[in-house]
Amino acid sequence: MSHSRIEYTSICINTAHQIDVIKSTDAMSKHPTIKDLARAADLGVATVDRALNGRPNVRQETLDRVLNAAERIGYPTRALSKRRDDAIRPLVRFGFVLHKGSQEFYQNFARELQRAVDLRTDIRGRATIRFAASQAPEDFASAISETARHCDAIATSAINHPTLTDLVSDLTTAGTPVFALLNDFAQGVRQNFLGLNNVKVGRIAAWAIVTQVREAGKLAVFVGGNRWHGHQLRETGFQSYIREYAPELKVLDTVVNLETRQVTYEATLELLNRQPDLRGIYVAGGGMEGAIAALREARPAGKVALVVNELTTDSRKALIDRYVTMVIATPLQELCRDLVAAMADAVLGKPNATASQHFMTPQLHVPESF
Numbered sequence: 001m002s003h004s005r006i007e008y009t010s011i012c013i014n015t016a017h018q019i020d021v022i023k024s025t026d027a028m029s030k031h032p033t034i035k036d037l038a039r040a041a042d043l044g045v046a047t048v049d050r051a052l053n054g055r056p057n058v059r060q061e062t063l064d065r066v067l068n069a070a071e072r073i074g075y076p077t078r079a080l081s082k083r084r085d086d087a088i089r090p091l092v093r094f095g096f097v098l099h100k101g102s103q104e105f106y107q108n109f110a111r112e113l114q115r116a117v118d119l120r121t122d123i124r125g126r127a128t129i130r131f132a133a134s135q136a137p138e139d140f141a142s143a144i145s146e147t148a149r150h151c152d153a154i155a156t157s158a159i160n161h162p163t164l165t166d167l168v169s170d171l172t173t174a175g176t177p178v179f180a181l182l183n184d185f186a187q188g189v190r191q192n193f194l195g196l197n198n199v200k201v202g203r204i205a206a207w208a209i210v211t212q213v214r215e216a217g218k219l220a221v222f223v224g225g226n227r228w229h230g231h232q233l234r235e236t237g238f239q240s241y242i243r244e245y246a247p248e249l250k251v252l253d254t255v256v257n258l259e260t261r262q263v264t265y266e267a268t269l270e271l272l273n274r275q276p277d278l279r280g281i282y283v284a285g286g287g288m289e290g291a292i293a294a295l296r297e298a299r300p301a302g303k304v305a306l307v308v309n310e311l312t313t314d315s316r317k318a319l320i321d322r323y324v325t326m327v328i329a330t331p332l333q334e335l336c337r338d339l340v341a342a343m344a345d346a347v348l349g350k351p352n353a354t355a356s357q358h359f360m361t362p363q364l365h366v367p368e369s370f
Helices: 002-030 034-041 044-054 061-071 078-088 106-120 138-149 161-171 199-211 230-243 261-274 288-298 314-321 333-347
Strands: 090-098 124-132 153-155 179-180 194-195 217-223 247-251 278-283 305-309 326-329 357-360 362-367
Touching: 034 061, 044 061, 044 278, 078 326, 090 106, 090 138, 090 333, 106 333, 106 362, 124 138, 124 314, 138 153, 138 161, 138 179, 138 326, 153 333, 161 179, 194 199, 194 333, 199 230, 199 278, 199 305, 199 326, 217 230, 217 261, 247 305, 261 288, 278 288, 288 314, 314 326, 333 357
Parallel strands: 090 124, 090 153, 153 179, 179 194, 194 357, 217 247, 217 278, 278 305, 305 326
Antiparallel strands: 326 362
């Protein structure tokens, strides 16, 4: 009898323990609370609350303890996992300074830059995008300097000017790499250039015009200004192709349009009036909308070959209407992706895998592209 009583008691104790464990496990698996999490992490509830809600002054070791405990007991950890990943990934602050913020192309450019930064999952990317107040060197310098105060690397479409070269030199010395976009300025001190091979762009433009022109006559070239090295290279490429393959066509004196629609419009109308044998126009920079508007007013579609840069609403419609012969476009998505990668590598001290001049392959659009 004594033996039986001992055995019965033992069974009851074991059964009770099993029931207690099952109840505890069920309660934990259903609704683990912040108190359960604090107990599992061996931390105070207030500390765990700070970790869960991303409050400051929480050490990485504490975050790890809370996350590991949360995973053990089944406490929801999506926000906490993201917070820990953010703490592990390096922060890279990208600064971009563009110009002509009202133009469609540069608005598209800004969106693609932001998108390229957002797509990087290996870093915590922060993008600051500014537009210089004008194309004057002092306005570019002001925008670049202000951006550099809060960023780890800078990329800009600035003009060529000694003031900007000196500024880039100072920033580089201070540890802020600077990248040239579209226009290769500050050569010798900037980190890299990313854009098109502008001599080739000029030759492509000349080829497109010569292919369409059927008789001898005159050609006109518009550039934004003398400080745009990229425009000068496009002009050089254009003229070299004409000399080589179409010497019967005369290239008129280059017209500076300040990259504005109105100046280009007025200058194009004047050319059409003074040069009845004008066969082709190449707008090497901005302001193409003015040339398109002038041709629509003064000539039938296709009468004068027109080549412009960058695909926008205006240039696309002019292609379809055959007032534009070809659009030579920058592959913005590819450019921004490669730029952000190069900037991140420079900030993180990785080997520079990008050549000093990183040329993209231009996208060529003709009327039959649409």
